Amino acid sequence: MTTVLLVILGICAGLVGALSGTGGGIIITPMLALYFGVPIEQAIGTSLIAVITTSAASSSIHLQRHTTDIRLGMTLELATAFGAGLTAYLVGYINRTALEVLFATFLLYGAISILRRGGKTEDEQDEFAPQPSGNGIAIPEYEPKRVGLGMGASLIAGGLSGLLGIGGGPIKVPVMYLFMGVPLMVATATSNFMIGVTAAASAAVYYRRGDVVVGIAAPMAVGVFIGSIVGAKLAVRVHSKYVAILLTGIMLYLSVHMFVHIVGKFL
Numbered sequence: 001m002t003t004v005l006l007v008i009l010g011i012c013a014g015l016v017g018a019l020s021g022t023g024g025g026i027i028i029t030p031m032l033a034l035y036f037g038v039p040i041e042q043a044i045g046t047s048l049i050a051v052i053t054t055s056a057a058s059s060s061i062h063l064q065r066h067t068t069d070i071r072l073g074m075t076l077e078l079a080t081a082f083g084a085g086l087t088a089y090l091v092g093y094i095n096r097t098a099l100e101v102l103f104a105t106f107l108l109y110g111a112i113s114i115l116r117r118g119g120k121t122e123d124e125q126d127e128f129a130p131q132p133s134g135n136g137i138a139i140p141e142y143e144p145k146r147v148g149l150g151m152g153a154s155l156i157a158g159g160l161s162g163l164l165g166i167g168g169g170p171i172k173v174p175v176m177y178l179f180m181g182v183p184l185m186v187a188t189a190t191s192n193f194m195i196g197v198t199a200a201a202s203a204a205v206y207y208r209r210g211d212v213v214v215g216i217a218a219p220m221a222v223g224v225f226i227g228s229i230v231g232a233k234l235a236v237r238v239h240s241k242y243v244a245i246l247l248t249g250i251m252l253y254l255s256v257h258m259f260v261h262i263v264g265k266f267l
Contacts, residue, residue: 010223018231021188022169045206055196055229082159104258110174
């Protein structure tokens with residue numbers, strides 16, 4: 001029965017992760033810790049396997065559709081992978097509370113910004129003449145801006161991936177979307193492309209420490225793979241407004257959950 005529940009959890013996480021570009025770890029980590037009784041370190045390490053699976057499954061479809069900005073993804077991934085690997089090694093020396101406050105504050109700000117912007121990029125780029133990507137997918141013209149800011153945010157995203165097992169997507173998607181002028185469809189596809197490398201950088205460290213539970217990761221990965229394929233196929237059929245709503249809901253949930261966790265430490 002537990003195996004079936006893990007597969008179902010994986011399907012849900014993969015579906016949401018592929019649509020929003022967040023990787024699914026934001027669902028799996030708390031679920032494993034709260035409802036399956038998995039120690040938080042093992043929940044984080046195991047959820048990173050799901051993030052890698054989400055990336056592998058969904059990226060194959062996004063790459064075929066040419067909705068992934070490979071050049072931007074590889075540039076940002078340099079900082080993200082470095083942050084993930086470094087944090088995984090230094091996890092015992094980092095002030096988690098300070099990082100959690102930073103993370104929660106950014107998510108709250110990002111969610112409010114997306115709501116105020118109504119699902120449009122900084123320069124109303126959705127109004128540009130669409131260019132066919134080669135597979136019937138229309139992508140607005142754009143030019144990534146503030147690459148330095150994106151690199152800095154990616155470094156933090158990588159660090160949080162190593163600490164929380166979330167893959168860094170909840171930071172990278174809103175940064176690309178809100179501050180770098182990247183259309184939401186491209187931002188989510190590029191994030192899905194990057195999060196696998198990000199998660200792998202820290203998952204290797206967790207695995208060596210024995211914090212990846214193979215018996216949980218295996219059935220969950222099966223579900224994540226199925227959910228990610230379905231999510232990636234649905235991505236082009238879902239209006240960006242609804243993807244923005246989904247992303248906002250995830251960010252608000254994480255922000256509130258993090259703030260409650262922080263306040264609970266001092267009570």
